[in-house]
Amino acid sequence: MKAVVVDNYDSIDGISIKEIETPGISKGDVRVKVGAAAVGFVDGLKVQGLYQTKDPLPFVPGTEFAGIVDAVADDVTAFKPGISVIGMARSGALAEYISVPSAALKHLPPQVPFEAGASFQANYLTGLYALDARASLQAGEILLVLGAAGGVGIAAIQIGKLMGARVIAAASTAEKRDFAVRFGADQTIDYTKADWRDTLRELTGGHGPDVIFDPVGGDVALQAFRSIAWRGRHLVVGFASGTIPALAFNLPLLKGGALLGVDLAQIQKREPETHARLIAQLFDWLASGKLRPVVGKIVPFENFREAFKTMQSRSALGKMIVKFN
Incomplete structure (x- = not known):
C-alpha cells in the first residue's frame, strides 16, 4: 500500500509517499481502508521531531481518519467489512490502510462524509x-x-x-x-x-x-x-x-x-468516565445533526505536503483534510 513515511525527523519537504506492507490484523483489531485523514498542528510537530513525545522511526504520521472497514479479527463483533467508521490512533492515518484496536473506532453516521468524519473527533x-x-x-x-x-x-x-x-x-x-x-x-x-x-x-x-x-x-x-x-x-x-x-x-x-x-x-487515561460521557454527547449531536463538523481545505493524498504547509502557515480555515481515492 501507499503511505506517507517519516524515515528521519525532517521538514515536510523531506518526507514522501512510499510503498510499504499493508498492515495485518491482530487479536481485537480492525483494518480500515482510509477515505480521508486529518492533518493537525501536532502532526506537523511530530514529523519534525518537535513534539513533546517522539514516534519511533520510521513511522506513518496522522492520528484521525475515516473510512470503510476492510477486515476484522475473529474476536471482533462490533464492526463488519463495509461499515463506515471514524477513528483515532497514535499515528498511521496517512496511509491507504490502517489497523487499530476496535475500541479506537466509532460508527460514522450515514449522512456524514469521510472528510467531515476525519475532522471531527x-x-x-x-x-x-x-x-x-x-x-x-x-x-x-x-x-x-x-x-x-x-x-x-x-x-x-x-x-x-x-x-x-x-x-x-x-x-x-x-x-x-x-x-x-x-x-x-x-x-x-x-x-x-x-x-x-x-x-x-x-x-x-x-x-x-x-x-x-x-x-x-x-x-x-x-x-x-x-x-x-x-x-x-x-x-x-x-x-x-x-x-x-x-x-x-x-x-x-x-x-x-x-x-x-x-x-x-491524557483525558481517556486519567478521566475515563468523563471521556465516555463527552464522546457520547458529541456523537449524539453528530447523529442528530445539531453539530456539523467544519471541513477546511481538502487536498488529494499525493498533495499531502500542501495540507501540512497550509496548517503550519496558520492560514488554514478549519481542519486540513487529505482525501484518498
Missing part, C-alpha cells in the same frame, strides 16, 4: 472537554475564542453556542473573522490591532470574557488574560503562535481568575 472532543469538564461554561456567559478560524477554534465556537454562550471570535484577518461568523460567532475582534482590548471591553460592557479558549499562546494570550472577567477561566489549549507565554502570578490574584490546562492525550 480530536477538535470537538478538545473543545467539549475544555468548555464542559474544565471551564464549566454556563449558558449566558461570554466566551472569547482565540485563533477562532482554526480547526479547534471553530469547534469551540460551535460547542460554545450549543452550550448557550455568547461567543466572541478573535482572528487576524477579515476572511478568518467572516469564517467564524458563518459557524456561529456572535461578534468578532481583530487581535492584531493595538486597541483590541478596548474593543473587547466595549463588546462585553466592561465585564470581560468569562471563559477564554486559547490555542494560540504568545502575547495575545497574556493580553486576553488581562481582560478576563472576575472569576474567569482561561483555557490553555496550545501554542500555535510558537511562543509559550509567561504569566505573572499577580494577574490571577487580581482577576480572581484561573488557568486551566487542556491536554487531549
Whole structure:
C-alpha cells in the first residue's frame, strides 16, 4: 500500500509517499481502508521531531481518519467489512490502510462524509472537554475564542453556542473573522490591532470574557488574560503562535481568575468516565445533526505536503483534510 513515511525527523519537504506492507490484523483489531485523514498542528510537530513525545522511526504520521472497514479479527463483533467508521490512533492515518484496536473506532453516521468524519473527533472532543469538564461554561456567559478560524477554534465556537454562550471570535484577518461568523460567532475582534482590548471591553460592557479558549499562546494570550472577567477561566489549549507565554502570578490574584490546562492525550487515561460521557454527547449531536463538523481545505493524498504547509502557515480555515481515492 501507499503511505506517507517519516524515515528521519525532517521538514515536510523531506518526507514522501512510499510503498510499504499493508498492515495485518491482530487479536481485537480492525483494518480500515482510509477515505480521508486529518492533518493537525501536532502532526506537523511530530514529523519534525518537535513534539513533546517522539514516534519511533520510521513511522506513518496522522492520528484521525475515516473510512470503510476492510477486515476484522475473529474476536471482533462490533464492526463488519463495509461499515463506515471514524477513528483515532497514535499515528498511521496517512496511509491507504490502517489497523487499530476496535475500541479506537466509532460508527460514522450515514449522512456524514469521510472528510467531515476525519475532522471531527480530536477538535470537538478538545473543545467539549475544555468548555464542559474544565471551564464549566454556563449558558449566558461570554466566551472569547482565540485563533477562532482554526480547526479547534471553530469547534469551540460551535460547542460554545450549543452550550448557550455568547461567543466572541478573535482572528487576524477579515476572511478568518467572516469564517467564524458563518459557524456561529456572535461578534468578532481583530487581535492584531493595538486597541483590541478596548474593543473587547466595549463588546462585553466592561465585564470581560468569562471563559477564554486559547490555542494560540504568545502575547495575545497574556493580553486576553488581562481582560478576563472576575472569576474567569482561561483555557490553555496550545501554542500555535510558537511562543509559550509567561504569566505573572499577580494577574490571577487580581482577576480572581484561573488557568486551566487542556491536554487531549491524557483525558481517556486519567478521566475515563468523563471521556465516555463527552464522546457520547458529541456523537449524539453528530447523529442528530445539531453539530456539523467544519471541513477546511481538502487536498488529494499525493498533495499531502500542501495540507501540512497550509496548517503550519496558520492560514488554514478549519481542519486540513487529505482525501484518498
